[in-house]
Amino acid sequence: MLNFSRTRTQPRSTRSLSLGGMDYADPKKKSNFVGKILLAAALTALCILMLKQSPSFNSPSPFSHHESGVTHVLVTGGAGYIGSHAALRLLKDSYRVTIVDNLSRGNLGAVKILQELFPGPGRLQFIYADLGDANAVNKIFSENAFDAVMHFAAVAYVGESTLDPLKYYHNITSNTLVVLEAMAAHGVKTLIYSSTCATYGEPEKMPITEGTPQLPINPYGKAKKMAEDIILDFHKNVDMAVMILRYFNVIGSDPEGRLGEAPRPELREHGRISGACFDAARGIIPGLKVRGTDYKTADGTCIRDYIDVTDLVDSHVKALEKAEPRKVGIYNVGTGRGRSVKEFVEACKKATGVNIKVEFLPRRPGDYAEVFSNPTKIRDELNWTAQYTNLQESLQIAWRWQKSHSNGYGTPPVMGS
Numbered sequence: 442m443l444n445f446s447r448t449r450t451q452p453r454s455t456r457s458l459s460l461g462g463m464d465y466a467d468p469k470k471k472s473n474f475v476g477k478i479l480l481a482a483a484l485t486a487l488c489i490l491m492l493k494q495s496p497s498f499n500s501p502s503p504f505s506h507h508e509s510g511v512t513h514v515l516v517t518g519g520a521g522y523i524g525s526h527a528a529l530r531l532l533k534d535s536y537r538v539t540i541v542d543n544l545s546r547g548n549l550g551a552v553k554i555l556q557e558l559f560p561g562p563g564r565l566q567f568i569y570a571d572l573g574d575a576n577a578v579n580k581i582f583s584e585n586a587f588d589a590v591m592h593f594a595a596v597a598y599v600g601e602s603t604l605d606p607l608k609y610y611h612n613i614t615s616n617t618l619v620v621l622e623a624m625a626a627h628g629v630k631t632l633i634y635s636s637t638c639a640t641y642g643e644p645e646k647m648p649i650t651e652g653t654p655q656l657p658i659n660p661y662g663k664a665k666k667m668a669e670d671i672i673l674d675f676h677k678n679v680d681m682a683v684m685i686l687r688y689f690n691v692i693g694s695d696p697e698g699r700l701g702e703a704p705r706p707e708l709r710e711h712g713r714i715s716g717a718c719f720d721a722a723r724g725i726i727p728g729l730k731v732r733g734t735d736y737k738t739a740d741g742t743c744i745r746d747y748i749d750v751t752d753l754v755d756s757h758v759k760a761l762e763k764a765e766p767r768k769v770g771i772y773n774v775g776t777g778r779g780r781s782v783k784e785f786v787e788a789c790k791k792a793t794g795v796n797i798k799v800e801f802l803p804r805r806p807g808d809y810a811e812v813f814s815n816p817t818k819i820r821d822e823l824n825w826t827a828q829y830t831n832l833q834e835s836l837q838i839a840w841r842w843q844k845s846h847s848n849g850y851g852t853p854p855v856m857g858s
């Protein structure tokens with residue numbers, strides 16, 4: 442920044458103004474007035490020059506106005522695992538994308554990769570902001586012309602939510618309220634919301650349909666359920682198009698190896714099974730601990746429904762295409778097929794080529810035996826079905842990225858491994 446201020450302690454006769462590294466001595470008292478005029482003119486010219494150099498002076502930002510034929514999507518949490526994959530897909534499909542993220546858990550490296558892939562004007566912009574800051578969010582909405590919002594940003598670890606529930610209610614429930622208020626204030630009418638099968642709790646009947654009662658058992662699931670309820674209540678009074686997608690267990694990464702899953706090291710202990718498998722394969726942790734081998738399942742271990750992130754983001758694009766004003770669509774996003782933890786570990790061993798050490802331990806309190814989706818509704822209404830259903834292949838793709846990014850997005854990709 443140039444500093445135009447003058448110190449008052451300098452005697453008038455020797456006062457000088459440093460401008461761009463050049464010193465101008467004050468002219469004689471007689472020409473003081475003319476000097477001031479010239480100085481003011483020079484400063485004005487400089488300001489105009491600086492303004493003209495800013496990209497927003499010559500032409501308004503393409504992000505700030507609606508453009509016919511272009512859908513501008515606000516992707517909250519777009520620096521995170523799922524959000525970055527969604528942004529990649531949207532950009533590939535010619536959407537205009539604004540990512541808002543506070544980088545509390547996401548990676549700027551992912552955003553940089555997207556920017557390198559889509560450098561064109563009006564394609565992608567990144568805004569660093571916290572969704573808990575209603576003023577900042579409101580400013581973002583007032584300066585940008587969004588057509589739709591994909592709201593991914595959230596803290597998302599069941600275990601962590603039991604240790605720090607308020608963080609979850611604040612970050613998930615209250616921030617969703619902030620986003621909704623900004624959407625209402627600025628006339629943004631389409632919302633695709635990231636929800637979770639954790640909102641169902643421990644259903645007695647499998648598979649889980651969208652009609653399965655939602656009785657969440659942990660603060661993460663409860664916070665998401667509350668956010669869903671707020672969205673549903675709110676949408677009744679406005680002509681908003683809402684799609685709520687309840688994901689099952691998300692795995693995998695971009696098949697072309699540009700993006701991956703890179704949670705903060707400190708979150709590892711709360712982490713997900715694929716992350717733990719990869720950590721074990723890389724020797725970061727000594728092995729895998731499988732908790733519970735006496736469940737009433739075929740091999741005694743828990744059963745979950747693993748959905749590949751490429752399929753997941755495809756469901757978002759389909760939901761966006763099919764979203765209709767005054768309507769709410771609620772969909773399970775899963776494969777419809779449960780896999781046991783033992784199956785998962787075997788697939789992971791094959792995908793990584795590492796004979797991961799596995800320790801079998803007693804059940805963990807609160808874990809339920811079986812969770813898998815019935816994806817009939819999303820197939821029938823959005824014409825979506827999971828394509829990446831080979832567990833080993835999904836894990837192989839993710840492992841390739843993990844191997845070439847030993848330090849997450851901190852290390853540049855190593856090609857050919």
Ligand SMILES: NC(=O)c1ccc[n+]([C@@H]2O[C@H](COP(=O)([O-])OP(=O)(O)OC[C@H]3O[C@@H](n4cnc5c(N)ncnc54)[C@H](O)[C@@H]3O)[C@@H](O)[C@H]2O)c1
Pocket residue numbers: 517518519520521522523524541542543544545546547548570571572573592593594595596597612616635636637638688689690691692713
């Ligand atoms: N990963 C899964 O298996 C899974 C399953 C079900 C649902 N979900 C949901 O999907 C969404 C994305 O999850 P993910 O796995 O990509 O998580 P992630 O942690 O990788 O990404 C979340 C992103 O949100 C950002 N964020 C968090 N709080 C924010 C705030 N206050 N302001 C701005 N940005 C903020 C983080 O920095 C991060 O980039 C979440 O809503 C999550 O609940 C994930």
